[in-house]
Amino acid sequence: MPNADAILRSFDGLASFSGPERLLLQRMLASPLSHDAGEELIAMGNPFDGPRLILSGWAYSCVNFADGRRQIIDFYLPGDVLGLSSRTAARAQASFIALTKLVTVPAQALVPPSDQRENFPGLWKACLAIEDRQVFRHVRQIVRLGKQLARERMAGLLLDFFRRLERCGLEGDETFEMPATQEILGDALGLSTVHVNRTLQELRREGLIRASHGKMQILDIDRLSALAGETSWGWMHY
Amino acid sequence: MPNADAILRSFDGLASFSGPERLLLQRMLASPLSHDAGEELIAMGNPFDGPRLILSGWAYSCVNFADGRRQIIDFYLPGDVLGLSSRTAARAQASFIALTKLVTVPAQALVPPSDQRENFPGLWKACLAIEDRQVFRHVRQIVRLGKQLARERMAGLLLDFFRRLERCGLEGDETFEMPATQEILGDALGLSTVHVNRTLQELRREGLIRASHGKMQILDIDRLSALAGETSWGWMHY
DNA sequence: CGCCGAATTGACACGGTTCAATTGAGGTGG
Protein backbone atom coordinates (compact mmCIF):
# COMPACT_ATOMS: atom_id res chain seq x y z
CA MET A 1 0.00 0.00 0.00
CA PRO A 2 2.01 2.97 -1.25
CA ASN A 3 0.11 5.73 0.52
CA ALA A 4 -0.20 4.06 3.92
CA ASP A 5 2.59 6.24 5.26
CA ALA A 6 1.01 9.40 3.92
CA ILE A 7 -2.23 8.45 5.63
CA LEU A 8 -0.53 7.86 8.95
CA ARG A 9 1.26 11.17 8.57
CA SER A 10 -2.08 12.88 8.04
CA PHE A 11 -3.00 11.91 11.58
CA ASP A 12 -0.37 14.33 12.82
CA GLY A 13 -2.79 17.08 11.88
CA LEU A 14 -5.14 15.85 14.61
CA ALA A 15 -2.85 15.42 17.59
CA SER A 16 0.74 14.77 18.53
CA PHE A 17 1.63 11.22 19.41
CA SER A 18 4.07 9.61 21.80
CA GLY A 19 6.39 6.82 20.73
CA PRO A 20 4.14 4.03 21.99
CA GLU A 21 1.17 5.68 20.31
CA ARG A 22 2.98 5.80 17.00
CA LEU A 23 3.75 2.14 17.40
CA LEU A 24 0.09 1.30 17.92
CA LEU A 25 -0.84 3.29 14.84
CA GLN A 26 1.82 1.54 12.78
CA ARG A 27 0.60 -1.83 13.97
CA MET A 28 -2.92 -1.10 12.67
CA LEU A 29 -1.62 -1.46 9.14
CA ALA A 30 -0.75 -5.08 9.65
CA SER A 31 -4.06 -6.69 8.73
CA PRO A 32 -5.63 -5.07 5.68
CA LEU A 33 -8.95 -6.29 4.32
CA SER A 34 -10.29 -5.91 0.80
CA HIS A 35 -13.88 -5.24 -0.28
CA ASP A 36 -15.40 -5.23 -3.75
CA ALA A 37 -17.11 -2.23 -5.24
CA GLY A 38 -20.77 -2.20 -4.33
CA GLU A 39 -20.34 -4.41 -1.30
CA GLU A 40 -22.40 -3.46 1.74
CA LEU A 41 -19.98 -3.01 4.61
CA ILE A 42 -22.53 -2.48 7.35
CA ALA A 43 -26.30 -2.59 7.12
CA MET A 44 -28.44 0.15 8.63
CA GLY A 45 -29.23 -0.61 12.25
CA ASN A 46 -26.43 -3.09 12.80
CA PRO A 47 -23.65 -2.41 15.29
CA PHE A 48 -20.24 -1.49 13.96
CA ASP A 49 -17.74 -4.23 14.53
CA GLY A 50 -15.09 -1.67 15.34
CA PRO A 51 -13.77 1.33 13.42
CA ARG A 52 -11.87 0.80 10.17
CA LEU A 53 -9.35 3.12 8.51
CA ILE A 54 -9.59 3.38 4.73
CA LEU A 55 -6.24 2.91 2.98
CA SER A 56 -7.57 3.13 -0.54
CA GLY A 57 -10.90 3.43 -2.34
CA TRP A 58 -14.09 5.33 -1.57
CA ALA A 59 -17.21 4.41 0.37
CA TYR A 60 -20.45 6.17 1.23
CA SER A 61 -23.29 5.92 3.71
CA CYS A 62 -26.84 6.10 2.44
CA VAL A 63 -30.52 5.59 3.13
CA ASN A 64 -32.63 3.70 0.62
CA PHE A 65 -36.34 4.24 0.08
CA ALA A 66 -38.68 1.43 -0.87
CA ASP A 67 -39.59 3.32 -4.06
CA GLY A 68 -36.00 3.45 -5.25
CA ARG A 69 -35.10 6.91 -4.05
CA ARG A 70 -31.73 6.99 -2.33
CA GLN A 71 -30.03 9.67 -0.28
CA ILE A 72 -26.31 9.57 0.26
CA ILE A 73 -25.44 10.84 3.71
CA ASP A 74 -21.66 11.06 3.59
CA PHE A 75 -18.58 9.89 1.73
CA TYR A 76 -15.55 8.11 3.16
CA LEU A 77 -12.22 8.63 1.44
CA PRO A 78 -8.69 7.28 1.93
CA GLY A 79 -7.52 8.45 5.34
CA ASP A 80 -11.07 8.54 6.71
CA VAL A 81 -12.25 6.30 9.50
CA LEU A 82 -15.49 4.38 9.10
CA GLY A 83 -17.67 3.62 12.10
CA LEU A 84 -15.49 5.33 14.64
CA SER A 85 -17.15 5.84 17.95
CA SER A 86 -15.70 6.50 21.35
CA ARG A 87 -18.72 4.61 22.58
CA THR A 88 -18.66 0.92 22.02
CA ALA A 89 -21.63 -0.82 20.40
CA ALA A 90 -22.83 2.22 18.53
CA ARG A 91 -25.18 1.29 15.71
CA ALA A 92 -25.00 2.32 12.09
CA GLN A 93 -27.70 4.87 11.35
CA ALA A 94 -27.38 4.27 7.62
CA SER A 95 -26.07 1.64 5.23
CA PHE A 96 -22.36 1.79 4.47
CA ILE A 97 -21.41 0.75 0.98
CA ALA A 98 -18.14 0.52 -0.94
CA LEU A 99 -18.21 2.86 -3.92
CA THR A 100 -15.04 1.34 -5.36
CA LYS A 101 -12.77 -1.51 -4.49
CA LEU A 102 -11.78 -0.77 -0.94
CA VAL A 103 -8.87 -1.62 1.35
CA THR A 104 -9.31 -1.02 5.06
CA VAL A 105 -7.52 -1.88 8.28
CA PRO A 106 -9.02 -2.12 11.79
CA ALA A 107 -8.58 1.17 13.64
CA GLN A 108 -9.42 0.06 17.13
CA ALA A 109 -6.12 1.53 18.26
CA LEU A 110 -7.71 4.96 18.00
CA VAL A 111 -10.07 4.15 20.85
CA PRO A 112 -7.98 3.26 23.89
CA PRO A 113 -9.94 1.33 26.52
CA SER A 114 -11.54 3.71 28.97
CA ASP A 115 -9.01 3.01 31.73
CA GLN A 116 -6.12 3.69 29.34
CA ARG A 117 -7.08 7.10 28.07
CA GLU A 118 -4.70 8.93 30.33
CA ASN A 119 -1.82 6.84 28.97
CA PHE A 120 -2.67 7.57 25.33
CA PRO A 121 -3.76 11.20 25.24
CA GLY A 122 -2.76 11.63 21.61
CA LEU A 123 -4.88 8.75 20.39
CA TRP A 124 -7.81 9.92 22.44
CA LYS A 125 -7.55 13.44 21.13
CA ALA A 126 -7.37 12.19 17.56
CA CYS A 127 -10.43 10.06 18.15
CA LEU A 128 -12.40 13.06 19.40
CA ALA A 129 -11.24 15.21 16.49
CA ILE A 130 -12.38 12.58 14.01
CA GLU A 131 -15.80 12.38 15.63
CA ASP A 132 -16.12 16.16 15.65
CA ARG A 133 -15.34 16.20 11.95
CA GLN A 134 -17.91 13.52 11.33
CA VAL A 135 -20.58 15.63 13.02
CA PHE A 136 -19.46 18.69 11.12
CA ARG A 137 -19.73 16.87 7.82
CA HIS A 138 -23.31 16.02 8.68
CA VAL A 139 -23.99 19.65 9.50
CA ARG A 140 -22.45 20.79 6.24
CA GLN A 141 -24.55 18.29 4.34
CA ILE A 142 -27.72 19.58 6.02
CA VAL A 143 -26.79 23.15 5.18
CA ARG A 144 -26.05 22.25 1.57
CA LEU A 145 -29.31 20.44 1.03
CA GLY A 146 -31.42 22.91 2.93
CA LYS A 147 -30.14 26.28 1.86
CA GLN A 148 -27.88 26.13 -1.17
CA LEU A 149 -28.36 26.22 -4.91
CA ALA A 150 -27.10 23.42 -7.15
CA ARG A 151 -23.85 25.18 -8.07
CA GLU A 152 -23.11 26.03 -4.45
CA ARG A 153 -23.77 22.46 -3.34
CA MET A 154 -21.50 21.08 -6.03
CA ALA A 155 -18.71 23.52 -5.22
CA GLY A 156 -18.87 22.59 -1.55
CA LEU A 157 -18.82 18.87 -2.17
CA LEU A 158 -15.94 18.99 -4.64
CA LEU A 159 -13.90 21.15 -2.26
CA ASP A 160 -14.68 18.65 0.46
CA PHE A 161 -13.27 15.84 -1.64
CA PHE A 162 -10.23 17.87 -2.58
CA ARG A 163 -9.32 18.99 0.92
CA ARG A 164 -9.74 15.54 2.37
CA LEU A 165 -7.62 13.89 -0.28
CA GLU A 166 -5.05 16.65 -0.05
CA ARG A 167 -4.39 15.73 3.58
CA CYS A 168 -2.81 12.44 2.68
CA GLY A 169 -0.94 13.43 -0.40
CA LEU A 170 -2.17 14.35 -3.84
CA GLU A 171 -0.36 14.09 -7.16
CA GLY A 172 0.72 17.71 -7.22
CA ASP A 173 -1.51 19.86 -9.34
CA GLU A 174 -5.02 20.07 -7.91
CA THR A 175 -6.10 16.84 -9.57
CA PHE A 176 -7.61 13.74 -8.06
CA GLU A 177 -9.39 10.53 -9.04
CA MET A 178 -13.15 10.94 -8.77
CA PRO A 179 -14.88 7.57 -8.86
CA ALA A 180 -18.30 9.04 -8.12
CA THR A 181 -20.59 9.03 -11.18
CA GLN A 182 -22.97 11.89 -11.82
CA GLU A 183 -25.75 9.69 -10.54
CA ILE A 184 -23.91 9.24 -7.24
CA LEU A 185 -23.26 12.97 -7.00
CA GLY A 186 -26.94 13.58 -7.62
CA ASP A 187 -27.99 11.22 -4.86
CA ALA A 188 -25.63 12.99 -2.50
CA LEU A 189 -26.60 16.53 -3.47
CA GLY A 190 -30.34 16.00 -3.77
CA LEU A 191 -30.27 16.72 -7.51
CA SER A 192 -31.24 14.79 -10.62
CA THR A 193 -28.48 13.29 -12.73
CA VAL A 194 -29.39 15.62 -15.56
CA HIS A 195 -28.98 18.67 -13.40
CA VAL A 196 -25.69 17.44 -11.99
CA ASN A 197 -24.46 17.26 -15.54
CA ARG A 198 -25.56 20.79 -16.36
CA THR A 199 -24.11 22.11 -13.11
CA LEU A 200 -20.72 20.55 -13.77
CA GLN A 201 -20.71 22.04 -17.26
CA GLU A 202 -21.45 25.43 -15.79
CA LEU A 203 -18.52 25.18 -13.37
CA ARG A 204 -16.30 24.06 -16.23
CA ARG A 205 -17.40 26.90 -18.46
CA GLU A 206 -16.56 29.36 -15.69
CA GLY A 207 -13.06 27.93 -15.39
CA LEU A 208 -13.55 26.64 -11.86
CA ILE A 209 -12.90 22.97 -12.52
CA ARG A 210 -11.82 20.55 -15.19
CA ALA A 211 -13.47 17.14 -15.18
CA SER A 212 -13.44 14.13 -17.41
CA HIS A 213 -12.82 10.39 -17.42
CA GLY A 214 -13.03 10.06 -13.67
CA LYS A 215 -10.45 12.77 -13.05
CA MET A 216 -11.27 16.04 -11.34
CA GLN A 217 -9.09 19.12 -11.27
CA ILE A 218 -9.73 22.18 -9.14
CA LEU A 219 -8.71 25.19 -11.20
CA ASP A 220 -9.65 28.05 -8.87
CA ILE A 221 -9.87 27.11 -5.22
CA ASP A 222 -10.62 30.63 -4.04
CA ARG A 223 -13.56 31.28 -6.33
CA LEU A 224 -14.87 27.79 -5.71
CA SER A 225 -14.59 28.34 -1.98
CA ALA A 226 -16.43 31.65 -2.24
CA LEU A 227 -19.14 30.00 -4.32
CA ALA A 228 -19.55 27.24 -1.73
CA GLY A 229 -20.02 29.95 0.88
CA GLU A 230 -17.18 28.77 3.04
CA THR A 231 -16.40 32.32 4.06
CA SER A 232 -20.04 33.11 4.56
CA TRP A 233 -20.81 30.81 7.44
CA GLY A 234 -18.48 29.90 10.28
CA TRP A 235 -15.60 27.73 9.27
CA MET A 236 -13.51 25.83 11.65
CA HIS A 237 -11.34 22.85 11.00
CA TYR A 238 -10.47 20.26 8.52
CA MET B 1 -41.20 21.64 37.57
CA PRO B 2 -44.26 19.50 37.12
CA ASN B 3 -42.98 17.22 34.38
CA ALA B 4 -39.54 16.56 35.80
CA ASP B 5 -40.68 13.15 36.98
CA ALA B 6 -42.16 12.29 33.62
CA ILE B 7 -38.87 13.22 31.99
CA LEU B 8 -36.87 11.05 34.33
CA ARG B 9 -39.31 8.22 33.70
CA SER B 10 -38.74 8.62 29.98
CA PHE B 11 -35.13 7.58 30.53
CA ASP B 12 -36.36 4.11 31.44
CA GLY B 13 -36.97 3.65 27.74
CA LEU B 14 -33.21 3.82 27.16
CA ALA B 15 -31.82 1.51 29.79
CA SER B 16 -32.59 0.05 33.19
CA PHE B 17 -30.98 1.72 36.14
CA SER B 18 -29.68 0.52 39.47
CA GLY B 19 -30.59 2.23 42.73
CA PRO B 20 -27.42 4.35 42.85
CA GLU B 21 -27.91 5.32 39.22
CA ARG B 22 -31.45 6.46 39.91
CA LEU B 23 -30.14 8.54 42.75
CA LEU B 24 -27.61 10.24 40.48
CA LEU B 25 -30.34 10.99 37.96
CA GLN B 26 -32.58 12.41 40.65
CA ARG B 27 -29.79 14.60 41.90
CA MET B 28 -29.36 16.19 38.47
CA LEU B 29 -32.64 18.00 38.98
CA ALA B 30 -31.27 19.95 41.93
CA SER B 31 -29.77 22.90 40.09
CA PRO B 32 -32.00 24.16 37.30
CA LEU B 33 -30.98 27.10 35.15
CA SER B 34 -33.25 29.42 33.15
CA HIS B 35 -32.61 30.95 29.75
CA ASP B 36 -34.60 33.57 27.87
CA ALA B 37 -36.11 32.97 24.46
CA GLY B 38 -33.59 33.84 21.76
CA GLU B 39 -30.60 33.47 24.00
CA GLU B 40 -27.57 31.82 22.42
CA LEU B 41 -26.66 28.89 24.62
CA ILE B 42 -23.46 27.90 22.83
CA ALA B 43 -21.76 29.58 19.90
CA MET B 44 -20.58 27.57 16.91
CA GLY B 45 -17.07 26.27 17.46
CA ASN B 46 -17.06 26.64 21.23
CA PRO B 47 -16.70 23.64 23.49
CA PHE B 48 -19.76 22.43 25.37
CA ASP B 49 -19.48 23.08 29.08
CA GLY B 50 -21.11 19.74 29.77
CA PRO B 51 -24.43 18.23 28.70
CA ARG B 52 -27.70 19.76 29.85
CA LEU B 53 -31.11 18.12 30.13
CA ILE B 54 -34.06 20.23 29.03
CA LEU B 55 -36.87 20.28 31.58
CA SER B 56 -39.09 22.72 29.71
CA GLY B 57 -38.99 24.84 26.58
CA TRP B 58 -37.55 24.26 23.10
CA ALA B 59 -34.15 25.01 21.59
CA TYR B 60 -32.57 24.52 18.19
CA SER B 61 -29.16 24.34 16.59
CA CYS B 62 -28.50 26.32 13.44
CA VAL B 63 -25.97 27.69 10.99
CA ASN B 64 -26.19 31.34 9.94
CA PHE B 65 -25.03 32.69 6.61
CA ALA B 66 -23.56 36.15 6.22
CA ASP B 67 -26.34 37.04 3.78
CA GLY B 68 -29.09 36.25 6.27
CA ARG B 69 -29.88 32.70 5.19
CA ARG B 70 -30.22 30.36 8.13
CA GLN B 71 -30.44 26.60 8.29
CA ILE B 72 -31.81 24.92 11.39
CA ILE B 73 -30.00 21.66 11.99
CA ASP B 74 -32.01 20.11 14.82
CA PHE B 75 -34.52 20.84 17.56
CA TYR B 76 -34.17 20.10 21.25
CA LEU B 77 -37.36 19.44 23.23
CA PRO B 78 -38.17 18.74 26.89
CA GLY B 79 -36.52 15.45 27.78
CA ASP B 80 -33.75 15.95 25.23
CA VAL B 81 -30.12 16.39 26.18
CA LEU B 82 -28.13 19.25 24.70
CA GLY B 83 -24.43 18.87 24.01
CA LEU B 84 -24.15 15.31 25.24
CA SER B 85 -20.93 13.66 24.29
CA SER B 86 -19.18 10.67 25.73
CA ARG B 87 -16.04 12.50 24.71
CA THR B 88 -15.12 15.45 26.83
CA ALA B 89 -14.28 18.74 25.19
CA ALA B 90 -16.32 18.13 22.07
CA ARG B 91 -17.03 21.33 20.20
CA ALA B 92 -20.37 22.65 19.02
CA GLN B 93 -20.60 22.31 15.24
CA ALA B 94 -23.48 24.80 15.13
CA SER B 95 -24.99 27.58 17.22
CA PHE B 96 -27.42 26.46 19.89
CA ILE B 97 -30.25 28.88 20.57
CA ALA B 98 -33.25 28.91 22.89
CA LEU B 99 -36.45 29.00 20.86
CA THR B 100 -38.57 29.68 23.95
CA LYS B 101 -37.89 30.35 27.59
CA LEU B 102 -35.86 27.35 28.63
CA VAL B 103 -35.16 25.47 31.87
CA THR B 104 -32.24 23.06 31.91
CA VAL B 105 -30.25 21.09 34.45
CA PRO B 106 -26.69 19.79 34.12
CA ALA B 107 -26.69 16.20 32.91
CA GLN B 108 -23.11 15.27 33.59
CA ALA B 109 -24.41 12.28 35.54
CA LEU B 110 -25.13 10.59 32.21
CA VAL B 111 -21.43 10.44 31.41
CA PRO B 112 -19.73 8.47 34.18
CA PRO B 113 -15.98 9.07 34.33
CA SER B 114 -14.20 6.57 32.14
CA ASP B 115 -13.00 4.46 35.07
CA GLN B 116 -16.52 4.26 36.47
CA ARG B 117 -18.37 2.96 33.47
CA GLU B 118 -18.44 -0.59 34.71
CA ASN B 119 -20.11 0.58 37.91
CA PHE B 120 -22.85 2.50 36.11
CA PRO B 121 -23.75 0.40 33.08
CA GLY B 122 -27.28 1.82 32.88
CA LEU B 123 -26.09 5.42 32.67
CA TRP B 124 -23.50 4.51 30.09
CA LYS B 125 -26.01 2.66 27.98
CA ALA B 126 -28.41 5.59 28.15
CA CYS B 127 -25.64 7.94 27.11
CA LEU B 128 -24.87 5.85 24.05
CA ALA B 129 -28.53 5.56 23.10
CA ILE B 130 -28.92 9.32 23.27
CA GLU B 131 -25.91 9.84 21.04
CA ASP B 132 -27.18 7.27 18.55
CA ARG B 133 -30.48 9.12 18.41
CA GLN B 134 -28.69 12.37 17.85
CA VAL B 135 -26.89 10.91 14.84
CA PHE B 136 -30.09 9.40 13.54
CA ARG B 137 -31.85 12.75 13.76
CA HIS B 138 -29.11 14.24 11.60
CA VAL B 139 -29.53 11.42 9.10
CA ARG B 140 -33.29 11.93 9.01
CA GLN B 141 -32.80 15.64 8.45
CA ILE B 142 -30.43 14.97 5.53
CA VAL B 143 -32.92 12.54 3.99
CA ARG B 144 -35.76 15.02 4.40
CA LEU B 145 -33.92 17.89 2.79
CA GLY B 146 -32.35 15.82 0.07
CA LYS B 147 -35.08 13.55 -1.13
CA GLN B 148 -38.52 14.55 0.15
CA LEU B 149 -41.26 16.89 -1.02
CA ALA B 150 -42.55 19.70 1.16
CA ARG B 151 -45.51 17.72 2.50
CA GLU B 152 -43.35 14.71 3.29
CA ARG B 153 -40.79 16.84 5.10
CA MET B 154 -43.47 18.53 7.15
CA ALA B 155 -45.12 15.23 8.06
CA GLY B 156 -41.81 13.81 9.20
CA LEU B 157 -40.90 16.82 11.31
CA LEU B 158 -44.28 17.04 13.01
CA LEU B 159 -44.22 13.33 13.81
CA ASP B 160 -40.74 13.82 15.20
CA PHE B 161 -42.01 16.50 17.54
CA PHE B 162 -45.00 14.43 18.55
CA ARG B 163 -43.12 11.22 19.30
CA ARG B 164 -40.46 12.98 21.30
CA LEU B 165 -42.95 14.91 23.39
CA GLU B 166 -45.08 11.81 23.82
CA ARG B 167 -42.21 10.06 25.61
CA CYS B 168 -42.42 12.33 28.59
CA GLY B 169 -46.14 12.69 28.89
CA LEU B 170 -48.59 14.53 26.70
CA GLU B 171 -51.98 15.94 27.57
CA GLY B 172 -53.89 12.92 26.27
CA ASP B 173 -55.33 13.55 22.84
CA GLU B 174 -52.55 13.91 20.28
CA THR B 175 -52.11 17.62 21.01
CA PHE B 176 -49.01 19.54 21.95
CA GLU B 177 -47.70 23.08 22.25
CA MET B 178 -45.81 24.10 19.12
CA PRO B 179 -43.77 27.24 19.74
CA ALA B 180 -42.08 27.09 16.32
CA THR B 181 -43.37 29.78 13.96
CA GLN B 182 -43.82 29.04 10.27
CA GLU B 183 -40.61 30.92 9.63
CA ILE B 184 -38.74 28.61 11.99
CA LEU B 185 -40.30 25.56 10.36
CA GLY B 186 -39.24 26.91 6.99
CA ASP B 187 -35.65 27.40 8.11
CA ALA B 188 -35.61 23.82 9.39
CA LEU B 189 -37.25 22.24 6.34
CA GLY B 190 -35.48 24.26 3.67
CA LEU B 191 -38.74 25.91 2.58
CA SER B 192 -39.97 29.48 2.33
CA THR B 193 -42.41 30.70 4.96
CA VAL B 194 -45.07 31.04 2.32
CA HIS B 195 -44.73 27.46 1.26
CA VAL B 196 -44.74 26.22 4.84
CA ASN B 197 -48.08 27.94 5.21
CA ARG B 198 -49.54 26.31 2.12
CA THR B 199 -48.17 22.92 3.12
CA LEU B 200 -49.75 23.12 6.57
CA GLN B 201 -53.05 24.08 5.02
CA GLU B 202 -52.83 21.10 2.73
CA LEU B 203 -52.25 18.72 5.63
CA ARG B 204 -55.16 20.32 7.49
CA ARG B 205 -57.46 20.04 4.50
CA GLU B 206 -56.64 16.36 4.25
CA GLY B 207 -57.54 15.82 7.87
CA LEU B 208 -54.03 14.87 8.95
CA ILE B 209 -53.45 17.61 11.49
CA ARG B 210 -55.17 20.47 13.24
CA ALA B 211 -53.05 23.51 13.94
CA SER B 212 -53.70 26.95 15.32
CA HIS B 213 -52.63 29.35 18.02
CA GLY B 214 -49.41 27.54 18.75
CA LYS B 215 -51.20 24.23 19.31
CA MET B 216 -50.68 21.23 17.07
CA GLN B 217 -52.87 18.15 16.98
CA ILE B 218 -52.05 14.97 15.11
CA LEU B 219 -55.33 13.64 13.72
CA ASP B 220 -54.13 10.63 11.76
CA ILE B 221 -50.79 9.23 12.86
CA ASP B 222 -50.84 6.33 10.43
CA ARG B 223 -51.47 8.35 7.30
CA LEU B 224 -49.01 11.00 8.44
CA SER B 225 -46.42 8.32 9.08
CA ALA B 226 -46.99 6.82 5.65
CA LEU B 227 -46.69 10.27 4.10
CA ALA B 228 -43.41 10.87 5.91
CA GLY B 229 -42.16 7.61 4.46
CA GLU B 230 -41.40 6.06 7.82
CA THR B 231 -42.35 2.64 6.54
CA SER B 232 -40.49 3.20 3.32
CA TRP B 233 -36.97 3.42 4.66
CA GLY B 234 -35.51 1.52 7.58
CA TRP B 235 -36.86 2.50 10.93
CA MET B 236 -35.29 1.64 14.17
CA HIS B 237 -35.73 3.34 17.46
CA TYR B 238 -37.07 6.34 19.18
C1' DC C 1 -57.82 51.47 20.50
C1' DG C 2 -53.75 50.73 18.16
C1' DC C 3 -49.68 48.38 17.48
C1' DC C 4 -46.75 44.50 15.76
C1' DG C 5 -45.40 40.07 14.70
C1' DA C 6 -47.35 35.98 12.66
C1' DA C 7 -50.39 33.89 9.39
C1' DT C 8 -52.55 34.03 4.92
C1' DT C 9 -53.38 34.95 0.01
C1' DG C 10 -52.63 35.66 -5.17
C1' DA C 11 -49.78 36.39 -9.23
C1' DC C 12 -45.72 35.45 -11.29
C1' DA C 13 -40.78 33.90 -11.93
C1' DC C 14 -37.32 30.42 -11.70
C1' DG C 15 -34.53 26.37 -10.33
C1' DG C 16 -34.73 21.93 -11.00
C1' DT C 17 -37.17 17.55 -12.69
C1' DT C 18 -38.81 14.44 -16.02
C1' DC C 19 -38.90 12.14 -20.31
C1' DA C 20 -36.88 10.65 -24.28
C1' DA C 21 -33.25 10.40 -27.26
C1' DT C 22 -28.25 10.70 -28.61
C1' DT C 23 -23.48 10.45 -28.00
C1' DG C 24 -19.31 8.76 -26.01
C1' DA C 25 -16.02 5.52 -23.79
C1' DG C 26 -14.45 1.14 -21.95
C1' DG C 27 -14.76 -3.90 -22.22
C1' DT C 28 -15.64 -8.38 -24.41
C1' DG C 29 -15.85 -11.88 -27.76
C1' DG C 30 -15.50 -13.44 -32.37
Added chain:
DNA sequence: CCACCTCAATTGAACCGTGTCAATTCGGCG
Protein backbone atom coordinates in the same frame (compact mmCIF):
# COMPACT_ATOMS: atom_id res chain seq x y z
C1' DC D 1 -9.21 -5.43 -35.30
C1' DC D 2 -13.76 -4.70 -35.58
C1' DA D 3 -18.64 -5.51 -34.05
C1' DC D 4 -21.13 -5.26 -30.24
C1' DC D 5 -22.73 -4.34 -25.66
C1' DT D 6 -23.29 -1.56 -21.72
C1' DC D 7 -23.08 2.03 -18.65
C1' DA D 8 -22.06 6.97 -18.11
C1' DA D 9 -22.39 11.43 -19.98
C1' DT D 10 -24.90 14.76 -22.69
C1' DT D 11 -28.69 17.34 -24.87
C1' DG D 12 -33.43 19.51 -25.74
C1' DA D 13 -38.15 20.52 -24.54
C1' DA D 14 -42.04 20.52 -21.62
C1' DC D 15 -43.49 20.57 -17.03
C1' DC D 16 -43.92 21.56 -12.02
C1' DG D 17 -42.70 22.26 -7.16
C1' DT D 18 -41.20 26.12 -4.67
C1' DG D 19 -39.52 30.80 -4.22
C1' DT D 20 -40.40 35.72 -4.44
C1' DC D 21 -42.94 39.92 -3.97
C1' DA D 22 -46.44 42.49 -2.26
C1' DA D 23 -50.60 42.97 0.07
C1' DT D 24 -54.04 41.81 3.50
C1' DT D 25 -55.86 39.73 7.63
C1' DC D 26 -55.55 37.89 12.08
C1' DG D 27 -54.38 37.61 17.06
C1' DG D 28 -52.33 38.90 21.24
C1' DC D 29 -50.95 42.64 24.17
C1' DG D 30 -50.01 47.26 26.20
